[in-house]
Amino acid sequence: MSAATSMAAPRARFNTLPLLIALFCLLWSYAFIAGKIGVTDCPPLILLAARFSLAGVLILAISWLRRDQWDLTWRDAAVFAVLGVANNALYLGLGYTGLKTVSAGLGALIVSANPVFTAMLAALFLGESMTLRKVIGLVLGIVGVAFIVWHRMSVGSDGPHGILFTLASLASIVAGTVLFKLLAPKGSLWIGNGIQNIAGGLAVMPFAFTLSSVSDIVPSMRLAGAFTFLVLGGSILAYLLWFHLLKVCGATAASAYHFLMPPLGMLFAYLVLGEHVEFRDLLGIIPVALGIYLVTRPAAAAPNRSMT
Numbered sequence: 001m002s003a004a005t006s007m008a009a010p011r012a013r014f015n016t017l018p019l020l021i022a023l024f025c026l027l028w029s030y031a032f033i034a035g036k037i038g039v040t041d042c043p044p045l046i047l048l049a050a051r052f053s054l055a056g057v058l059i060l061a062i063s064w065l066r067r068d069q070w071d072l073t074w075r076d077a078a079v080f081a082v083l084g085v086a087n088n089a090l091y092l093g094l095g096y097t098g099l100k101t102v103s104a105g106l107g108a109l110i111v112s113a114n115p116v117f118t119a120m121l122a123a124l125f126l127g128e129s130m131t132l133r134k135v136i137g138l139v140l141g142i143v144g145v146a147f148i149v150w151h152r153m154s155v156g157s158d159g160p161h162g163i164l165f166t167l168a169s170l171a172s173i174v175a176g177t178v179l180f181k182l183l184a185p186k187g188s189l190w191i192g193n194g195i196q197n198i199a200g201g202l203a204v205m206p207f208a209f210t211l212s213s214v215s216d217i218v219p220s221m222r223l224a225g226a227f228t229f230l231v232l233g234g235s236i237l238a239y240l241l242w243f244h245l246l247k248v249c250g251a252t253a254a255s256a257y258h259f260l261m262p263p264l265g266m267l268f269a270y271l272v273l274g275e276h277v278e279f280r281d282l283l284g285i286i287p288v289a290l291g292i293y294l295v296t297r298p299a300a301a302a303p304n305r306s307m308t
Contacts, residue, residue, distance in 0.1 A: 017248065020241055025257055027238040029108060029264035033272050034226040034234065035096055036104040041223040043212035044096035045204055051227065052088055052201030055235035059194030072187035072195075079185040080192040081199035086176035087239070088200025091169050093207070098165030103275055108265025110166045112145050115257075115295065117174045126181050128250060137294025144288035180246055189243045197235055263288065 038047045072080070099107055116138055122128040185192060217223075245257070269275035 021245065021257060024238060024241040024245060025260045025264060027233050027241070029261045030268050031230060031234040031238065032099075032104045032108045032261075032265050033268045034229045035092075036099050036107075036269075036273060037222050037226040038230060039096055039099050041218040041220050042227075043208070043216050044100065045093060045208035046212055046214065046217065047227065047230075048088075048092055048096055049201050049204045049208040051230050051235055052084075052197045052204065055231045056194050056197030056199075056201060058231070059190065059197065059236060063188075063191055063194065068188065068191065070191065072185070072191060076185040076187045076192065077195055079179075079183045080195040082183075083176055083180055083185075083192075084196035084199030085203050086172050086179060088196060088235075089203035090172035091176060092200075093169075093204055094165045094172060095169035098162040098169060101162035102166055104265060104269045104273060106163075107166050108261045108269075110163070111170050111173065112261040114170060114173055114177070116142060117170070118177050119295075121174065121178045122181070122250070125178060133294050137291040139291070140287040140294065141291030144286065144291065147283065147287075177246065180243065181250075189240060189247075193236065193239050193243065196239070260288065 035044075035047075038044075095107060095111065102110075119128075119130065119134065119138055123130040266275070
């Protein structure tokens with residue numbers, strides 16, 4: 001028996017990426033529901049200041065207890081701090097303010113337009129290719145989201161100011177996504193996420209205690225549960241997954257998964273908050289799913305013409 005045949009065939013490695021994508025989508029979409037619950041009993045900026053600060057302290061404390069090596073340069077730390085202002089303070093600060101007068105389902109819908117603007121900016125500033133397949137996928141995603149938005153707007157009422165705040169929130173997450181890829185901070189994403197949360201908390205705190213009052217907080221078990229999820233599942237785990245997906249998938253492909261947020265957000269809003277959902281809303285999932293497939297499908301490898 002030859003050495004080649006005697007050697008055991010290497011075992012194929014299990015691809016964890018689909019599981020990470022699914023977990024990210026579930027956490028990110030449910031965060032709209034937890035945020036809606038939270039701002040019902042607590043002023044949104046106070047909720048966010050507490051959320052970011054606690055998440056940042058927990059991350060850095062765990063890192064210190066594990067004696068993790070600090071492998072970030074001052075530039076990397078500054079980049080993560082800037083991302084904390086864009087991805088945390090602005091994105092969620094504006095978004096949570098909008099949730100006071102906008103349903104959780106519509107909030108998820110508006111933010112799900114992230115892939116469209118991210119793809120355009122990624123093509124301009126990051127050199128990511130904009131193929132016909134990606135364009136068709138993005139258009140399908142827009143059609144699916146627009147279909148759901150149109151129907152939601154026809155059966156419900158959402159405050160125009162809340163919609164404006166949510167649109168500004170969308171612009172912030174798009175900017176944060178492109179900045180992360182453009183500035184490309186090195187080092188530990190775990191520690192970077194801790195810096196991002198601390199920076200977000202410090203940025204929100206002056207506005208939180210100037211524009212709202214602690215006396216407006218209504219202590220409740222639902223507020224405690226929502227806050228716990230937002231800290232652990234949102235600020236820590238979901239953002240860590242998000243940065244990982246940006247690194248391994250690229251800005252356009254990773255952002256395309258935001259098209260899943262409308263149907264998932266509406267499903268959670270129906271199950272948890274009792275928000276109105278009709279079958280016609282769910283029809284928008286079909287073009288959304290097809291659009292995600294087209295945007296994220298890897299390009300076919302060129303055939304190898306070399307002689308063997």
